[in-house]
Amino acid sequence: MNFKAITITDIAKALNISASTVSKALSDSYEISAKTKQIVLTYAREHNYRPNPNAISLKFGSSLSIGIVIPSIQNQFFAQIIDGIESVAHQEGFTVIIAQTHESYDMEVKSIQQLTHRAIDGLLISQSSETRDISHLKQLRSKGLPVVFFDRVSEQIETHKVVTDNFQGALNATQHLFNNHYRKIALITGPEGLSITKDRLDGYLQAHAQNKTEVTTSYIKHCSYTNNNVEEITSAVHELLELPDKPDAIFTTSDTITSTVLLSLNKLDIKIPEQLAVVGFTNSSFAAVVDPPLTSVFQPGFLMGQKAAELLLSLVKSKKAVTEFETIVLPMQLVIRESSYRSVKL
Amino acid sequence: MNFKAITITDIAKALNISASTVSKALSDSYEISAKTKQIVLTYAREHNYRPNPNAISLKFGSSLSIGIVIPSIQNQFFAQIIDGIESVAHQEGFTVIIAQTHESYDMEVKSIQQLTHRAIDGLLISQSSETRDISHLKQLRSKGLPVVFFDRVSEQIETHKVVTDNFQGALNATQHLFNNHYRKIALITGPEGLSITKDRLDGYLQAHAQNKTEVTTSYIKHCSYTNNNVEEITSAVHELLELPDKPDAIFTTSDTITSTVLLSLNKLDIKIPEQLAVVGFTNSSFAAVVDPPLTSVFQPGFLMGQKAAELLLSLVKSKKAVTEFETIVLPMQLVIRESSYRSVKL
DNA sequence: TTGAAAGCGATACCAC
């Protein structure tokens, strides 16, 4: 089975003219007569001619495509980011290639190797939660491949970055719980070592400081983002509820953590928000229909994707080296629903 | 900013040997002496040499990559399919390129044009809901590009296909409602003209026939799958509830329809399942934590992706033309929860 | 054991 597409040489032979004439006619060069253009164009259209992208890429050293490296496509937030990236990239004539790391450092390195070496003109990346050493990215940068970080960024590298205001988001969510008279606020969050985890933890701590409340370290739980984290999260919930001084609220900082926590609490028949308030992070449309409707922090994924793509394409198109980099911080939105509201003051 | 990667010619010059020698050494040819191989390999490794994929693709007319065309990445079901495809493709050394149609026929045609013409070795596609004319796909096939359909398939073309048993899934879901003594079962489903819509409708009808119950045509609502279908779905719910003889159950056949219907019912303060039972289609992990836990049909997305990728790669690798095609039908799973259970017989 | 040359598809410079 062989897929043979029509080439410029095919057209040239068929019309008994030279390949270079065909090429010029196709690109509407001023050198070619209207008549010839007409003939070539008609033939090309009829035979559904499309230039071979590999030949173009080889010739120009540019592929008109950008790579995206994300932890997982299953995460709604990242899916929304991809949509945002595509909306910008397609408009500029760029194709997008997506690679998933599934939160593995090795997969991240491998994916990037696959994507690079001229197969892409630029790279957009949100690091895996396992990644500590980023020499593989520094290397790319030093070879001149434009790279833009989004969401999970590293301070070890200087380039354009787009993040959400994780500190503010966590601060607002926690403060909202304080406002509703919760004082014993547990936090179930992602793995340590990730920029977003640190910022969210800082927001949580800042809210406690603002409210002159001491932080109970046993209320803070870190969970991985891997596929098998359901057990981790479930036992975190159990541990919290077995504490002598049980928390009266839980703040969860990812879609998976949120849904898993809700499921655990459901199974334990714990009433929300009467027995326990919950505030989550989620980009899922189900937040409004869970029991009870969930107060949650919404991250502007689509916008983040757009911004990141714009920055990357500006780098790709820039002829001279860029030395001034910017970090865009997008606000998060706290959507208040019923899972965190207590009508009776304690 | 220019990303210049190291090439075979660079290595040849640096080591003062010819390019062809380098090429052969790199591919461990028997023609090359162990000593030369050693030198070349070491130099290549040190300088992080990677062959230019565009040159390879141009040379061999094969790109070791496959294209995936899906309606939307935001849909959890399709995200799971992609994971399944990748798990197989990566193992075989293939890269995956994803294109979204956002349910638009024009986007589908454009995406496919982008992907094809030697940029990919094969194509996996789930059609947009707008697509009727599939001449753009037939053309590819006739040119010899291997194509495998999944989920949303067309009978107008003969090739490998992977589908879920939509008929059985809808039959079981509807029969389950009958078993729980619901008789006035509404159906909110996707647009007409889609294979999956037809099969699901047939299952729904078959259940009615089995139970010797007449079908009320006003209970059947078709909605689009586009971005702005929330209003459509919402008004479908309202129309159903304004019927003189209101339905006592609703069967929804997609993730978006399900979450939107639940939200509408929530706003209208309708008790599930007391006033109205709901059975949905969903691949979201939130199904278990909505109010009340949702009985739903789960589609084996990951498996579907794996099967489709296996079929495609078998076509890609086959040297002779394949004329015998198969259609794999995967069973669906009905997960029974509380949204469809009535304790009191009427 | 090594190297020179052709070719994959498209473009651009230079002749004519």
Next chain:
DNA sequence: GTGGTATCGCTTTCAA
């Protein structure tokens, strides 16, 4: 206005 030819990076005969 048109056509020949070199070029992008790599592989593969074929000659040395």
